[in-house]
Amino acid sequence: MNLSHCKQRQxxxxxxxxxxRLIAAIQLPSGEIPWSRGDKTDPWDHVESAMGLTVGGFYAQARQAYLWSRSMQRTDGSWYAAYRTGSPSDRTRETNLSAYIAVGVFHFWRVTGDRAFLALMWDTVRRAIEFALSLQRPGGEIYWAISPLGKVDPMALLTGCSSIYMSLRCALAIADELGHRQPGWKAAYTRLGHAIRHRPYAFNMTKSRFSMDWFYPVLCGAVTGADAHGRIQRQWKKFVVKGLGVRCVSDQPWVTIAETSELVLTLTAMGEREKAQIVFNWLTDHVFTDGSFWCGFTFPDMTRWPEEKIAWTNAVVLMAADALFDLTPAARLFSQDGWNGR
Known part of the structure; x- marks a missing residue:
């Protein structure tokens, strides 16, 4: 770690x-990263945890996490929604949980420059994206899941589709780097972005109480410019508790560290770095004695809840810090300012 990075971290x-160290301690020998010790693992949060390890320079542990994902992928390109020590505990196959591997793999490559690993993971990424796109509708939206009984659930989620949009963005960048033309993916990406921006009625499972539905369309890069600024400003008071952070759900007195960190990522992506710094500063008191972060807390009583130390919550704090302080070459991963995957 060079001196400038050390100063930034101070x-x-x-x-x-x-x-x-907390994330690495939660990680199992197989590479699987549960939410917390003894808890479940889901494919999206597993990747998020690996990204946090990558930001901190724990490359071997992050690589092992991606290799676990590679080994657990189903033949149709998906993963089950939840595992416990490698055994499926929820056999639902969700599109956004599966597609997110593209974001993690691209992030690892941007930080490490390990092109051989990028090539090794290409087929895993390709099959995951193909699985997600197999549930895309003509209007661009993507159904969220296939049930354990093998039935497609005809629901499209705004947050989930926004996550898939970011996954496609990264998958296309990987394909470009490796010389694999994917015109079908580009067309799907365009249709999905159009649906997010212009067809709100297509997302037929209402989650407007959840803050992620507010900022994810901006975080993923589908909504940009004046539209992004307007979207964030309109609902700022609905979700943001000044001096504390972001509510997970608008009508509940529960601030979560993960959603607050993701808002920081969103603000930096929009170029609102001063506001992002202010929000990030609200997080820094909510730590355990070992330096890891709480999951969340209720207010005004300021009761920490839940008590578990959550791997992916801590990972996204590191990603927010990276976006603000340029700790790694992937600091601009979510940037809307001329992002081209390079």
């Missing part, structure tokens, strides 16, 4: 090493 009021 400004963060975040113990990067301690946070990564």
């Amino acid at each position: 400004k963060l009021a975040v113990d990067v090493e301690a946070v990564c």
